[in-house]
Amino acid sequence: xxxxxxxxxxxxVDAELVKLFNRRMEAVKQVxxxxxxxxxxxxxxxxxxxxFDKVATLAGEDTESYIRTLFSVITDISRSYQGKLxxxxxxxxxxxxxxxxxxxxxxxQKATVACQGAEGAYSQIACEKLFQSPSIMYFNSFENVxxxxxxxxxxxxxxxxxxxTAGSVNRIYDLMADFNFSIIRSVKLKTxxxxxxxxxxxxxDIKEIISxxxxxxxxxxxxxxxxxxxxxxxxNTAVAAKAxxxxxxxxxxxxxxxxxxxxxxxxxxxxxxxxxxSNYTRFICISRKTEIYPGANRTSFVMVLPxxxxxxxxxxxxxxxxxxxxxxxxxxxILGRDFEFMFYMDVESSIYSPTLTELINELQYxxxxxxxxxxxxxxx
Amino acid sequence: xxxxxxxxxxxxxxxxxxxxxxxRNIRVHIFxxxxxxxxxxIGDTSGIDIQLLEGLDVVKSVKRISEPFKNANRQFxxxxxxxxxxxxxxxxxxxxxxxxxxxxSQEQIIDIAKKVKAAGATFLRGGAFKPRTSPxxxxxxxxxxxxxLLEAKKQTGLPIVTEIMNANHxxxxxxxxxxxxxxxxxxxxxxxxxxxxxxxxxxxxRGLANTIKEFLMSAEYIMAGGNENIILCERGIRTFExxxxxxxxxxAVPVLKELxxxxxxxxxxxxxxxxxxxxxxxxxxxxxxxxxxxxxxxxDPTHALCDGAQSLTPEQFLDVKQAVDKVLSAxxx
Numbered sequence: 001x002x003x004x005x006x007x008x009x010x011x012x013v014d015a016e017l018v019k020l021f022n023r024r025m026e027a028v029k030q031v032x033x034x035x036x037x038x039x040x041x042x043x044x045x046x047x048x049x050x051x052f053d054k055v056a057t058l059a060g061e062d063t064e065s066y067i068r069t070l071f072s073v074i075t076d077i078s079r080s081y082q083g084k085l086x087x088x089x090x091x092x093x094x095x096x097x098x099x100x101x102x103x104x105x106x107x108x109q110k111a112t113v114a115c116q117g118a119e120g121a122y123s124q125i126a127c128e129k130l131f132q133s134p135s136i137m138y139f140n141s142f143e144n145v146x147x148x149x150x151x152x153x154x155x156x157x158x159x160x161x162x163x164x165t166a167g168s169v170n171r172i173y174d175l176m177a178d179f180n181f182s183i184i185r186s187v188k189l190k191t192x193x194x195x196x197x198x199x200x201x202x203x204x205d206i207k208e209i210i211s212x213x214x215x216x217x218x219x220x221x222x223x224x225x226x227x228x229x230x231x232x233x234x235x236n237t238a239v240a241a242k243a244x245x246x247x248x249x250x251x252x253x254x255x256x257x258x259x260x261x262x263x264x265x266x267x268x269x270x271x272x273x274x275x276x277x278s279n280y281t282r283f284i285c286i287s288r289k290t291e292i293y294p295g296a297n298r299t300s301f302v303m304v305l306p307x308x309x310x311x312x313x314x315x316x317x318x319x320x321x322x323x324x325x326x327x328x329x330x331x332x333x334i335l336g337r338d339f340e341f342m343f344y345m346d347v348e349s350s351i352y353s354p355t356l357t358e359l360i361n362e363l364q365y366x367x368x369x370x371x372x373x374x375x376x377x378x379x380x
Numbered sequence: 381x382x383x384x385x386x387x388x389x390x391x392x393x394x395x396x397x398x399x400x401x402x403x404r405n406i407r408v409h410i411f412x413x414x415x416x417x418x419x420x421x422i423g424d425t426s427g428i429d430i431q432l433l434e435g436l437d438v439v440k441s442v443k444r445i446s447e448p449f450k451n452a453n454r455q456f457x458x459x460x461x462x463x464x465x466x467x468x469x470x471x472x473x474x475x476x477x478x479x480x481x482x483x484x485s486q487e488q489i490i491d492i493a494k495k496v497k498a499a500g501a502t503f504l505r506g507g508a509f510k511p512r513t514s515p516x517x518x519x520x521x522x523x524x525x526x527x528x529l530l531e532a533k534k535q536t537g538l539p540i541v542t543e544i545m546n547a548n549h550x551x552x553x554x555x556x557x558x559x560x561x562x563x564x565x566x567x568x569x570x571x572x573x574x575x576x577x578x579x580x581x582x583x584x585x586r587g588l589a590n591t592i593k594e595f596l597m598s599a600e601y602i603m604a605g606g607n608e609n610i611i612l613c614e615r616g617i618r619t620f621e622x623x624x625x626x627x628x629x630x631x632a633v634p635v636l637k638e639l640x641x642x643x644x645x646x647x648x649x650x651x652x653x654x655x656x657x658x659x660x661x662x663x664x665x666x667x668x669x670x671x672x673x674x675x676x677x678x679x680d681p682t683h684a685l686c687d688g689a690q691s692l693t694p695e696q697f698l699d700v701k702q703a704v705d706k707v708l709s710a711x712x713x
Contacts, residue, residue, distance in 0.1 A: 112396050118437055137393055140434075144431065144435035147432040147435075148436075151429060153432070154396075
């Protein structure tokens with residue numbers, strides 16, 4: 001057969017496959033009705049195992065592994081189809097509908113906002129980009145920012161989630177899993193660090209540098225250039241500036257934002273000490289209530305997948321099938337489990353797009369745990 | 381729960397915190413001292429996350445108060461409370477409350493008022509309603525007694541102290557400067573609650589068989605209603621000793637001052653029941669740090685209608701007052 005004939009052959013087989021697939025889906029639908037009537041779960045591990053063994057035997061040695069992959073996708077599709085038939089729209093999809101309906105059209109201008117650190121922290125700069133006149137309350141830890149929002153002391157919380165040089169702020173991802181909060185907006189902030197010290201200090205005298213671990217990691221090249229400098233971590237870059245002022249020392253410097261110089265009466269020893277000029281930090285604004293403002297084009301969720309081969313692949317295939325762009329995939333270990341992970345994902349898609357709702361519906365029924373973290377737009 | 385704020389905290393942030401606490405049904409008692417601002421939280425604070433409050437940048441420290449009395453607790457109000465009663469301070473300068481056990485007649489009360497004032501008393505006391513052990517004893521001149529005290533106040537300018545026995549009588553005490561709650565009514569909680577709704581200064585006497593904690597809980601009853609003008613009065617407790625009517629618990633003075641910010645005065649007359657012990661006990665009270673004493677003075681103790689045995693003559697009172705002044709001046713130096 002020549003290539004044309006081969007393609008005709010493939011088309012013919014595909015037509016048969018589609019016909020057979022539809023027939024199979026019809027049967028799957030009836031099974032769903034049976035399961036619904038008898039109150040049975042969608043997933044039946046015993047049945048799936050038998051099915052895989054049977055098709056593998058039928059396939060023969062050469063194509064056995066391909067057949068297993070193909071059927072894992074087919075059973076997966078069947079399962080989410082049954083899930084949709086039995087459960088209707090997913091809770092997450094309902095939550096999104098309600099949030100869109102109930103959220104005011106305009107993003108609030110005034111709010112009580114929790115930030116970590118002290119005045120001059122990058123969170124403050126991020127917060128002021130989001131809200132016109134925020135009343136900011138500063139807390140000493142990320143945990144307390146979450147707790148403050150949880151307890152209703154603050155309406156919103158601002159948290160750094162990732163940096164273009166130093167990567168993700170893992171603690172935030174772990175906390176997002178502990179609290180059931182919603183992301184309502186994100187801010188991308190160009191972070192330019194300055195080295196600050198007391199009035200009498202000179203760069204050559206600096207023996208110790210204090211800052212947040214993330215900031216230190218963003219300035220490694222600069223720090224390497226200084227000789228014999230001790231590094232001390234503290235909870236926040238603004239807190240570091242405050243510590244330098246309170247110490248009164250001339251051999252201690254802080255890596256902080258520029259506004260901290262004026263706020264804490266420090267002098268700038270060196271500007272733009274970060275390793276790369278394009279150093280960006282992304283902050284998220286969290287709320288206890290799910291709020292979706294017009295223009296939301298990013299959606300985040302966290303999920304726990306079955307701990308077996310191909311789980312992540314099957315989930316990814318759904319993104320691909322629906323043409324949804326995945327912009328972030330972060331895995332974090334699950335506390336108390338043996339190297340099992342949770343996956344955080346950010347996707348780019350308008351919240352009003354039906355494919356996104358479909359994806360969310362599908363995901364909810366094909367993973368062990370699914371949590372919708374919110375849909376939002378980013379302020380640059 | 382006590383929340384101590386950092387100096388010069390942003391008022392807007394502090395206000396946010398207060399509003400949030402109030403939204404959780406917690407009353408916030410704000411004490412602004414010279415060096416620090418203290419929030420006393422009253423209500424069910426079990427749901428408040430201490431770590432969250434401690435993590436707030438405006439907060440210096442947070443602690444739970446184990447004692448059941450909150451408003452009266454010194455931790456809520458680190459400085460001594462100084463009350464202004466009709467222009468006279470209580471809790472700051474030493475005050476001397478003097479007068480007869482009962483108001484007997486216009487001549488009697490006005491005569492004593494003039495004499496105690498001349499001797500240096502700062503308040504005039506006198507019973508109009510008398511809680512007597514026997515129903516056959518003199519029960520006091522009641523409303524007439526109050527009018528006579530007011531007349532004495534008019535003539536001498538001394539603010540007056542008189543005892544209340546029934547919440548229904550509160551309207552009669554409209555012009556009284558300090559309403560006394562006697563030892564026997566210290567745990568009359570309905571009366572305390574009613575007095576809590578007024579803004580009158582209350583002189584609360586310790587019950588004859590009550591602990592200091594119970595005493596402070598009674599003050600708490602009044603304060604819980606919003607009235608913070610309270611003077612605590614130690615007047616002797618019942619022990620096995622029979623040589624004196626009660627045993628004056630001088631140690632209650634430093635203990636009360638440590639636990640509470642409220643002014644503490646001592647009544648040596650009722651404690652001893654014997655006139656000749658009043659002077660040494662008054663000196664002891666002053667030396668122990670009391671904010672004042674309350675002494676019974678009668679122009680004719682042998683013919684007094686009530687408690688003559690413990691009453692001093694105006695001359696004896698002058699002697700006590702001068703001796704007390706010496707103790708106070710010795711303490712100051």
